[in-house]
Amino acid sequence: MVKTEKIKILIVDDEKQFTEELSGFFQGSDYESFEANTAEDGKKMLKSHEIDLLILDVRLPGVNGLDILKEVKIQYPAMEVIIISAHGDMDTVIKAMRLGAFDYLRKPFRYIDIQIAIERTQKYLLVQRRLKQMEERNSLISKNLEEKIDRQFIGVSPQILEVFEQATAAANYPEANVLITGESGTGKENIARIIHYSSIREDRIFGAVNSSAITETLLESEFFGHKKGSFTGAIADKMGFFEVCNGGTLFLDEIADMPLNLQAKILRACEEKVITRVGDTTQIRTDFRIISATNHDLKKRIEKKKFRLDLLHRLNTLHIHIPALRERPEDIEPLLIHFVDLFATRFNKPGLHVSREAFELLTNYDFPGNVRELRNLAERASILCKGNVLGINDFPVELQKASSETKETEIVNLKTIEINMIRKVLQSCKYNQQAAADALGIHRDALSRKMKKYDIGGTGNIAKQVSSQ
Ligand SMILES: Nc1ncnc2c1ncn2[C@@H]1O[C@H](COP(=O)(O)OP(=O)(O)OP(=O)(O)O)[C@@H](O)[C@H]1O
Ligand SMILES: [Mg+2]
Numbered sequence: 001m002v003k004t005e006k007i008k009i010l011i012v013d014d015e016k017q018f019t020e021e022l023s024g025f026f027q028g029s030d031y032e033s034f035e036a037n038t039a040e041d042g043k044k045m046l047k048s049h050e051i052d053l054l055i056l057d058v059r060l061p062g063v064n065g066l067d068i069l070k071e072v073k074i075q076y077p078a079m080e081v082i083i084i085s086a087h088g089d090m091d092t093v094i095k096a097m098r099l100g101a102f103d104y105l106r107k108p109f110r111y112i113d114i115q116i117a118i119e120r121t122q123k124y125l126l127v128q129r130r131l132k133q134m135e136e137r138n139s140l141i142s143k144n145l146e147e148k149i150d151r152q153f154i155g156v157s158p159q160i161l162e163v164f165e166q167a168t169a170a171a172n173y174p175e176a177n178v179l180i181t182g183e184s185g186t187g188k189e190n191i192a193r194i195i196h197y198s199s200i201r202e203d204r205i206f207g208a209v210n211s212s213a214i215t216e217t218l219l220e221s222e223f224f225g226h227k228k229g230s231f232t233g234a235i236a237d238k239m240g241f242f243e244v245c246n247g248g249t250l251f252l253d254e255i256a257d258m259p260l261n262l263q264a265k266i267l268r269a270c271e272e273k274v275i276t277r278v279g280d281t282t283q284i285r286t287d288f289r290i291i292s293a294t295n296h297d298l299k300k301r302i303e304k305k306k307f308r309l310d311l312l313h314r315l316n317t318l319h320i321h322i323p324a325l326r327e328r329p330e331d332i333e334p335l336l337i338h339f340v341d342l343f344a345t346r347f348n349k350p351g352l353h354v355s356r357e358a359f360e361l362l363t364n365y366d367f368p369g370n371v372r373e374l375r376n377l378a379e380r381a382s383i384l385c386k387g388n389v390l391g392i393n394d395f396p397v398e399l400q401k402a403s404s405e406t407k408e409t410e411i412v413n414l415k416t417i418e419i420n421m422i423r424k425v426l427q428s429c430k431y432n433q434q435a436a437a438d439a440l441g442i443h444r445d446a447l448s449r450k451m452k453k454y455d456i457g458g459t460g461n462i463a464k465q466v467s468s469q
Contacts, residue, residue, distance in 0.1 A: 006032040007122055008049055012042035013057040013084065022055070025111055031118070039063045046076060052125050053118065055105075057084045058092055066095055073100040078128065080121050084109075153187065153194055154338045157328035166320045167191050170291075171198035177270070179315045180293040182322035185372030188293040189253065191320060195291060196249040204248030207241050212257035219262050221278045224269070230279020242275045245288040255315070256296035256307060267311045290315060325374065326366040332374065333359055339375050340390065343382035351388045361392050365399055419454045422447070426456070 009031050011019045019035040026033040034049060036042035039060050045051070054072065058065025069081060080102040085093050093104045102124065103117045153164070170178045171194075178195060180188040189208065196206040214222055221231070225240030241250055252258075258266070269275050270290060274283050292315045301307035325331065336354055344352035358381075367373050381394035392400065422440070429435035437447040450456070 006030055007052045007125060009033045009053045009055060009118070010036065010042065010045050010049070010051045011055045012036045012039065012060070013055075014038065014060050015057075022114070025114075030122075039068055042068075043072075046072065046079075051076070051079055053121055054079055054081045055084065055114075056081055058096060059086060059089075066092065066099060069096055069099050069101060080125060082114075082117050082121060152338070153190055154335050155328070155331040156334055157330045159323045159328045160331055163191065163320060163322055166318065167195050168198070170195045170318050170320065173318070174199040174201050174289055176317040177289060177315050178291045178318045178320060179312075180291065180320045180322065181298075182293075182295060183324045183370055184295045185370035186295075186322040186324060187371050188295075188322060189251065191322065192249070192251045192291040192293060196251075199249075199289075201248050201289060205245050206249045206251060207245045208251040208253060209241055210253040211262070212254045216259055219259065220265065223262070223266065224275050224277055226278035227280040230277075234279065237277070240275070240277065242269055242286050242288055243284060246286040248288065250288045250290050252290060252292040252315075254294055254296075255292045256294045256298060256301050258307075260306070260308070263308045263311050267308065267314055270311075270314045324367070325370045329363055332363050332367075335371060335374055336362060336378060339378035340382060343379050347382055349382065349385075349388060352382060352385070352390065353388065354390045355392070357392050358390050358395065361395060361400060415454075418450070419456065422450060422454070422456055 007030065009026060011022050011033060012035075013019050013022075014037055016037050019037060023033045023035050034045050034051070036045050039062075042054075042056075046054070056065060056069060056072075058069065060068070065083070069083065072079065072081065081096075081100070082103045082105060083093070083096045083101045084105050084107055085096070086107060096104060102121050105113055105117055153160075153167075155161070155163070170176065178192070180191055182188050192208075193206060196202065209222075211219065221234070221238070221240065223240045223242060225238050225243055226234045228234055228237045252266075273287060274285050276283055298307055298312055302309050302312065325335075336359065340352055340354055344350060362374070362377070369376075377395060377399070380396075381390045385391075385394045422436070425436045425439050426433075429439060433447055434444050437444040440447065442450075
């Protein structure tokens with residue numbers, strides 16, 4: 001709505017009688033007027049009142065009116081200025097207009113002249129105000145949207161940087177269908193939204209559908225819409241997802257669970273970009289892009305004849321795989337910082353941060369629930385934490401146990417790696433211990449000790465070959 005506040009006018013002229021008369025003229029009108037008889041007072045007024053229109057005499061004693069004009073146009077760019085000049089001073093008028101004055105009046109003038117000049121300026125001011133309000137509203141909408149879609153995708157690992165690259169490519173090809181795979185909680189829906197809102201489809205609908213959550217009888221009507229009376233309960237014509245997402249993106253979550261008969265229909269809709277509502281014959285053209293997601297192995301579903309291979313080929317024009325969080329542990333710390341900052345703001349706990357020990361604890365944990373689990377842990381710890389440092393004890397005990405178990409497995413894995421490495425090198429050096437020790441960068445005695453410790457070459461042919469060197 002356009003502000004209906006009165007337009008504020010400041011009259012700056014050294015003739016007191018003039019400013020008073022003009023002010024009197026504005027009284028009882030749609031304008032609120034203020035007066036100043038010196039440049040100094042005028043500037044004070046500009047500071048203390050939000051002036052919309054300045055009527056400025058450019059021939060003020062002791063100052064150059066054009067300099068003042070220049071100054072106020074810089075300081076108050078949204079304010080309009082009408083200048084008052086002396087008769088025959090066209091030179092000043094031209095300069096003033098060049099400096100951004102909206103209009104000019106020549107003294108002496110009739111009130112009707114000023115009335116017309118002000119009305120003209122007022123129209124312009126109203127348009128300006130409307131524009132500003134629209135801009136504010138739009139930025140508010142996009143801010144809300146941004147908050148709602150949680151567009152931020154945090155990560156520093158090479159795997160996640162690659163996901164970013166692929167998502168950017170997907171955003172640049174708004175006709176290509178995208179399949180996103182990854183374990184639960186890795187951020188599949190998040191990436192799908194990022195692709196949509198970074199593409200030219202951003203102004204249209206992003207419709208997220210979880211086909212496993214809709215009853216099978218309703219699936220077809222939900223996707224294709226229906227005509228009034230086509231079945232019990234169809235009390236009015238209804239658009240389906242394909243139509244609603246015209247111009248936008250249809251996000252099909254958990255596609256692996258989609259019933260086979262619906263898969264065939266979806267395939268046809270994808271190929272033809274034309275649909276027919278249930279109970280109707282009219283063909284409706286609709287332009288949608290499908291981004292689908294699953295945490296199941298679709299190949300296995302295809303082998304078991306639970307998923308159509310031709311549909312998979314339609315859906316995975318671009319394929320983005322988001323690796324599990326445990327495969328990219330370097331993302332844990334930045335994600336944790338991000339979520340703790342988020343909850344610190346939400347729960348009004350400024351300065352909340354994570355202790356080094358807690359970082360270590362979490363970096364060694366394998367996050368079966370991926371980023372969603374990390375987010376939940378961060379939220380819970382942010383709520384429970386007493387001071388402003390999140391320590392180990394702010395995280396669940398089970399997690400502390402699981403984390404130390406991970407460490408043990410890592411040690412076992414390291415041992416296995418060492419054994420395998422020694423075996424490999426020995427083999428490639430034809431079991432010459434000296435050559436193998438050199439290749440491994442250790443002393444021959446150290447190699448012997450390790451072979452003994454890990455029981456490498458203890459029996460059989462290899463033992464014979466090793467000992468004969
Ligand atoms: N890299 C990331 N940066 C910031 N937040 C993330 C990231 N990855 C995931 N999240 C957040 O983790 C939560 C789970 O993500 P999302 O719902 O996208 O996962 P999903 O893969 O669709 O899971 P599911 O398979 O269970 O549906 C969301 O709150 C999401 O915002
Ligand atoms: Mg999801």
